[in-house]
Amino acid sequence: MPLAQALVKGILSFTEGMPNANTRPKRTRRHRRVQREDAGRNELVSRSLESAQQCLFSQDYGTAFVHYLLALNLAPALKDFAKESFRFTLFKWAEELDSIGRIQDLFDSYEQAMELFPVDEIIINSMGEQLFRMGFRDEAAGHFYKALKLRPDFPEAKENFYRVANWLVERWHFLMLNDHGRNHKYQLAIKKAVEGGCSSVLDIGTGTGILGMCAKMAGAVEVYACELSKTMYELACEVLSSNGMADGIKILHKKSLDMEVPKDIPNRVSLVVTETVDAGLFGEGIIETLIHAWKNLLLPPPNPQQPLSSSAQTGRVIPAGATVYGVAVQCEEIRRHHRLCVSSIGGLDLSMVGQIYSPVCCSADSEDSTEPYTTERLSRLRGGYVQLTQPFSALDIDFNNPQELEGLCSREVQQLRLYVTQDGLLDALAVWFQLHLDEDNHLSTGPQEETCWEQAIYPVQTLFNAVKCGDEILVEVSCKDSYLRLCCIAIIRDGHMFCFDSGTTGPSNILPANPEAALCSALASLQTRHAQPSQAFTLESSEIALLNNTAYHISFRKAMSTLLASLQSARSSQELDPVFVLDVSEGFSVLSLIAAQLGFKPAEDKQTSNRSGLVKAYSSVEKEHHQMILRLLAGANGVPESALEFWLRHVEDDSAVLQRPNTQRLWSAIILDCIETCGLIRQKLLEKASLARCLLEDGGQIFPQRIVIHGMLVESETLLVENAVQGTEPTLGFNIAPFINQFTVPVHMFLDLSTLECTRLSEPAELFTLDLMNSTLNYTEKQVKVQVSTSGKITAIPFWYRIELDSEESVISFSPGSHWKQAAVVLQQPLVVSTGDWVQLSTRLHKSSISINAIKCGGGGGAEGE
Structure with missing residues (x-):
């Protein structure tokens, strides 16, 4: 490969002539005696280095690595000169070992490298990255932490440590x-x-x-x-x-x-x-x-029969026990993360794909291994929630009764009837508990409490979820697999039971029903089910929220249509080659299918109504059920099977995911997934964009073209207490804060700024811009002055994005219906400001890590977070 050869040449020029007089150790009596006796060793070192360089030219990294190990173990004085080339060899050899599944050899190579270079922060950090990728998060964190200790300003180690800290010490x-x-x-x-x-x-x-x-x-x-x-x-x-x-x-x-x-x-x-x-x-x-x-x-x-005076x-x-409570709720935010709520997106008809649910499932026939609930802080859900029933008691448990604990999983399933007090849509059961520490001390995790716990959410995933005041919701409570499971199984209305699992109406096994009416209902049900698609698919809740984000898909369709019109007008009428579109979004995405459909269906606007060119779309989805959904959608929307390809079939490893569609043609459009659901920029985005630009034809485009980062000044006690142990007083008299606060992560993720308890101290401002189509317009740091509109203490700077698909179409990640959350930089020291003050924000982006430094203009202090 030309790039690899160029790197090798550069590295070798750095190490050329290493064994020379300038590299000899200091002359002492002992060293003079050793040098006279070790001429053979010096010859072996020289030949090993020469062999290592030759192996690098031929890309035989494993042999080069062995030669370097031999040479540097024999001649430690050469380590400083050979460090760069040794690192390069190690990393290339590790890539090769990883690609062929020799994981133990990979880690052995890193161990050997760290024996040679025990204080090389780059090698130590890279070892941490390998460990983290393999799932060894504790060990990875230790390496990132050590790399930071060796070099506190090492940005890669800092970013890695911050990311892994969220796994190791949860918020x-x-x-x-x-x-x-x-x-x-x-x-x-x-x-x-x-x-x-x-x-x-x-x-x-x-x-x-x-x-x-x-x-x-x-x-x-x-x-x-x-x-x-x-x-x-x-x-x-x-x-x-x-x-x-x-x-x-x-x-x-x-x-x-x-x-x-x-x-x-x-x-x-x-x-x-x-x-x-x-x-x-x-x-x-x-x-x-x-x-x-x-x-x-x-x-x-204690034995109840044993006398109280016994000394045994x-x-x-x-805690001695707990009582579990719950309530049925209507909540749009929960609904759009666990159930497909739209019939079409971006011009695609979704009706024929069947039902799409999240894997969080508590139906009566779900597998025991299925996670029955997710968690939310009800008080912070966008749009709030509506209680459809009165709170109810679901379970009591005595932790001091071993027999009760052992019998919990085999308890008979309990059925509860919840009386509906308000019309609405049944979206979930929200559950909390009271922890009985002893007879006098209790802790509640209820939604109205100021508590460190969230509430458990059991989504109701059924098409028939409308309830009326006076209805009864039939709920089953069980613990058969040591999970607390609450399952809505039916709605009882006017003596009839509407069962959720089948989505049919039928006779109640509790209330008497007319058998003839039940038979008619069953026949009607059969006809209804025959007309509807029978498929049911599961997607991650973030993927479902993305599908429910109609504004994003509409904007993408318009931007893609504009690009196709531009490409068509630039081509001669004889050019019939398809337009190649590549979607490398993370997870499930229908953007490739929207592009493919535009090539086979007249566009909505006059500019593209006469376009005859076709689109060849490539999707990077890997999971079989993802591909099946796209095939079903393609067939239902008039897109020929030949127009959609699954790109990862054509590549051997992830590093080659951005390649040319064939040797003759370049991509017309490459769709990048730029923002993580948590609110951060995706890792290695700029590297992907740089490669993508090289693979575009003239007039081609990356989607999105630009990302503009917006932010504002806020005062938020909530962010402070979730980010570090606060105050100077010891916790219950114990010195804990200095140790756990080592794992404080300056960037707080998964925020919903619309419900965050905070005081906004300024208007939103543009902080930074990433141009994915033109790297010359990018910068590493930008200063922006923001005027304070309300006096207070700046404790954090929340940020979000305007994602510009092209010059006309954009979406905001902080908007109703967005599937993205927001993030915030929490300042290490709050900055006291008054109305009218100006604050300079310096925003830096290193790879995908954002850091913001806040300084009050005209004097005063400053604070920084990353």
Whole structure:
């Protein structure tokens, strides 16, 4: 490859002549004696370097790597001169090993490289990237963190660390530690139990170690803790040491299910404390955890027949139990993420594709492995929600009753009838719980509470979801697979049951019904189902929200139509070759099909009504059911099968996804997916755009052409408490903040700015522009002055995008119906401003990482976030 050869030549010119007099070590008596004796070694080093260079020219990276290892191990003094070429060889050899599936050899090569260059931040960061890509997030974070320690201004390591930190230390840790009410109630319950005789304590899923430290401070004689996450385990060890409890609390990097007595702890404990609960209560495996604890780690529970005066020790659990509540809701935001709500998008008729749902499913016939709920903070949902029923109690559980825990999954399915109090569309059941720490201390995760928990959302995925006041919703509650499952199975109206699973009406098995009427209903149902498509597909909730974003698809159709008209007018009437369009969007996308349809259907405007050229569209979707949906849509919309190709069939690896359609032609249009749903710019976007420009024919276009970043100044306490432990006072008297705040991520993602609790201190402003069609118009940093409209403290700068498909058509990522969320840079130090002040924002983009520096003009402080 010409590019690779050029790189090799450049690298080799850098290393040429390395074994010379200038590279000799300092002359000492010992070195003079070694040099006289090692002429053969020097000859071997020289030949190894020469062989490495020859192998690089022939692109034999594995052999070149071995030669470099030999030479640099024999002659460490040459490492500084050979560093660049060695890195290049390592990275190319790693690519080759990865492509043929030799993953262990890949990691072995990196280990050998780091033995040679133990403080090379570039190699260490690259090792972290390989680990993260393979799913080893804890290990990856350690490498990114080490690379940053070696070079704090290393942008690649900084970006990588920020991205992986969201996986390793989830944002709820900060919320939890900032939730003073929650912390205090846990402390009170633990103190009461220890003073009541629980002298030995096990903290399961210790996190930062705060609950174990509460037990030790309350006077517990023996305290143990376990933590599965390597990152959190190491963080907890640092916290314990800082608080003088490293000797008083034994912490294990282990899952509690793997713990044994006396291997891990010497005796059974009298108290287990844990908070291994998620928004759906059981989603983090607390049932399995406590069953194992009662069988293997805890003293037995009190025996009701045993005299109170007995001195036998017993065990207990904090929390002692929980009550689960729920309510049926109407919510457009939930609906558009879990069910296709439109019949057409961008000129495509969707009716023949059947039903499209999200994989979050809790139907009666769903597989046990299916995730039954998602999570949302109801108070922050765009457009709000409407309660269609009164809140109801779904379940009570006693964590101090081992028999009840063991029988939970085999409990008989419970049926509840919810009385509908308001007309509306049944979109979901929203669920929360009250955690009973003991008899006196309780925590609620309800939607009206100020809590670190979100609510569990069970979407209702049925076409028949309209309810009227007076209807009853039949709900089944079960825990057969240790997940709490709430399933809406029917609506009861005027004595008849409308079943959700089949979408048919039929006789109720609870209320008497007319058999003749039931037969007529069943026959009508059969006729209805015969006329409708029978397919049902699942897409990710973000993909469904994208399909429901009609404004985006309409704008794309108009922009593509304009491009096709321009290309047609530029071609001679004899040119009948198709227009080649490539869609490399992430996940499911119908943009390639919209382009293909435009080539076979007269356009809406007069400019393109006489166009006779055809479109050959290529889609990069890989999943079989994605391809099936596109084929069905193509057939239903008059697009011949030959007009749509699935491009990844034509490439051998992901790096070749942007290639020419054939040796003679270039692409007429390349569609790039530029913005992640979370609100960040996609990684390696500029690199993809640079390659895409080289593959366009004259007059061709990248979609979108430009991305304009907008932002504003805000004061938001919410963003602060979700981003770092706040205040200078220790948490419950413990020094925790400095350790967990190391994992603070300046860029906060998945925001809905329309519902964020904040004070807007300025009007929106354009901060930065990325031109994907003309790299000469781009810059690495831009300064913009923004005037303050309201006095306050600037704590964050939310940002969003205007995505310009062409000069006429654009969409805003912060708009009603958008499938994109927003993001915000949270400043390290708030900036106090007054109305009329000017603030200079310096926005930098390194690869896909945005950083913003805020400085008050005319003096004052500054703050920065990335």
